[in-house]
Amino acid sequence: MSVLIAGGAGYIGSTVASACLDRGITPVLLDNLARGRAEFTEGRIFYEGDISDGALIDRILSEHPDISTVVHCAALIVVPESVADPIGYYEANVSKSLDFVRHLHRNGVGRLIFSSSASIYQAEDGSPVTEDSPLAPQSPYARTKAVCEEMFADIAAAGKMRVLSLRYFNPVGSDPLLRTGLQLKRPSHALGKLIQAHQEGTPFPVTGVNYPTRDGTGIRDYVHVSDLAAAHIAAIDGFDSILTESKPSIAINLGTGSGTTVRELCAAFNRVVSTPLATVDTDPRPGDVAGGYTLSDRAATLLGWTPKLSLEEGIRSALDWIPVRDEMLKD
Numbered sequence: 222m223s224v225l226i227a228g229g230a231g232y233i234g235s236t237v238a239s240a241c242l243d244r245g246i247t248p249v250l251l252d253n254l255a256r257g258r259a260e261f262t263e264g265r266i267f268y269e270g271d272i273s274d275g276a277l278i279d280r281i282l283s284e285h286p287d288i289s290t291v292v293h294c295a296a297l298i299v300v301p302e303s304v305a306d307p308i309g310y311y312e313a314n315v316s317k318s319l320d321f322v323r324h325l326h327r328n329g330v331g332r333l334i335f336s337s338s339a340s341i342y343q344a345e346d347g348s349p350v351t352e353d354s355p356l357a358p359q360s361p362y363a364r365t366k367a368v369c370e371e372m373f374a375d376i377a378a379a380g381k382m383r384v385l386s387l388r389y390f391n392p393v394g395s396d397p398l399l400r401t402g403l404q405l406k407r408p409s410h411a412l413g414k415l416i417q418a419h420q421e422g423t424p425f426p427v428t429g430v431n432y433p434t435r436d437g438t439g440i441r442d443y444v445h446v447s448d449l450a451a452a453h454i455a456a457i458d459g460f461d462s463i464l465t466e467s468k469p470s471i472a473i474n475l476g477t478g479s480g481t482t483v484r485e486l487c488a489a490f491n492r493v494v495s496t497p498l499a500t501v502d503t504d505p506r507p508g509d510v511a512g513g514y515t516l517s518d519r520a521a522t523l524l525g526w527t528p529k530l531s532l533e534e535g536i537r538s539a540l541d542w543i544p545v546r547d548e549m550l551k552d
């Protein structure tokens with residue numbers, strides 16, 4: 222069996238591709254390399270191009286007629302960039318996704334697994350969320366994900382395809398075999414900043430200490446990217462039993478079910494590294510929220526998936542990835 226992975230040269234898509242290979246599924250990668258890395262496609266079936274390119278989608282599907290499921294991870298994902306360039310974000314994430322599903326439908330491919338985001342939830346008070354919790358995406362990036370979910374649900378309701386939206390919480394770590402990982406040298410997310418502070422011997426800025434959480438710092442649900450990849454395999458395997466003609470679309474939270482504050486993240490980091498890290502309290506980042514974590518058993522019930530790897534394992538694998546990344550990716 223082959224699965225088309227759009228965005229297959231990115232952080233999540235490449236890890237899903239590795240999990241497919243480990244499971245005996247052939248990943249067919251499609252990526253325009255705007256953010257993905259050609260190095261992550263080496264030795265894998267790869268088409269360079271856009272999800273909106275109808276002729277290319279036709280070619281891929283005619284060359285791989287055994288593709289009946291698509292994992293759609295192709296998106297721009299940087300929140301501040303989305304604030305500065307909403308047109309670019311709606312174009313890349315929404316318009317092109319609409320083109321993509323049109324091309325898939327024309328070719329008779331009717332199973333879509335969509336990379337959504339927990340950032341679409343209202344997350345003002347650090348409370349846990351289920352899939353039925355209120356949505357209130359706070360950035361153009363998050364709104365593109367919410368719009369896509371609704372657009373796909375409408376298309377599914379019309380009987381055009383079936384769509385499983387996977388709402389990722391905060392992915393951390395790398396492929397355990399270090400085949401791929403986060404491509405950015407200087408990521409802006411909390412663990413990336415912790416690693417940077419550790420490497421440079423500077424204090425880690427705790428951005429916001431007055432949130433309504435147990436210690437005043439932002440709370441998130443950090444989930445190992447390898448566990449996320451395993452959830453995609455479960456989704457591919459179980460697709461037809463989860464989504465039926467009468468239930469053609471559904472969203473599933475992918476998180477650990479455990480909230481971690483920034484101070485708790487720092488403590489976990491210090492349990493992994495030998496030199497404890499200093500922190501400094503600073504103002505919140507613009508537009509930041511208290512956050513939340515999942516309180517849903519839907520992933521366990523429908524996918525038979527529960528995360529296996531700890532936060533410490535995620536931190537360790539992110540650290541292990543750095544020298545491999547520097548060797549593999551020169552910029």
Ligand SMILES: O=c1ccn([C@@H]2O[C@H](COP(=O)(O)OP(=O)(O)O[C@H]3O[C@H](CO)[C@H](O)[C@H](O)[C@H]3O)[C@@H](O)[C@H]2O)c(=O)[nH]1
Pocket residue numbers: 298299300338339340389390391409410411412414425426427428429438439440441483506509511512
């Ligand atoms: O230097 C830093 C960076 C972050 N934080 C704090 O760490 C927590 C997590 O921040 P992240 O940036 O790691 O995670 P976010 O959930 O805020 O945002 C991330 O996850 C989103 C999806 O949920 C989007 O993908 C987004 O682009 C990505 O940055 C927040 O409380 C934040 O204030 C710090 O204390 N110091």
